Amino acid sequence: MSKPITKKQLSDFWCEEYAQKNHCCLCGNRGLIDTRGKVFTPAGFECGAVVFCICPNGRTWKKLNPKALENM
Ligand SMILES: [Zn+2]
Numbered sequence: 001m002s003k004p005i006t007k008k009q010l011s012d013f014w015c016e017e018y019a020q021k022n023h024c025c026l027c028g029n030r031g032l033i034d035t036r037g038k039v040f041t042p043a044g045f046e047c048g049a050v051v052f053c054i055c056p057n058g059r060t061w062k063k064l065n066p067k068a069l070e071n072m
Contacts, residue, residue, distance in 0.1 A: 007059075014054050024055035031057035034072075 005013075018026050027033050035048035050072045052062040061068060 010054060010059075011056070014056075018055065024053060024057065027053040027055060027058060029055070029057055031055065031061040032069075032072075033058075 014024075018024055023029055031053050032050060033053050034050040036050060037046070037048055039048040040046050050069055052058040052069070
């Protein structure tokens with residue numbers, strides 16, 4: 001059984017992998033990632049989604065308004 005990661009571990013991971021010059025290269029600091037209609041498996045299954053980003057903007061948005069994605 002795995003342990004959930006801590007906020008510090010997530011933040012460190014984001015900084016190491018996805019922070020570019022103090023900006024999020026996943027969402028452009030918007031806090032959202034929308035891959036609908038853009039991401040497909042090799043077999044052609046469309047698997048895009050709109051999700052909160054793992055960056056500080058995305059985490060804050062999710063914390064303040066976890067239902068924000070429901071109407072997107
Ligand atoms: Zn982001």
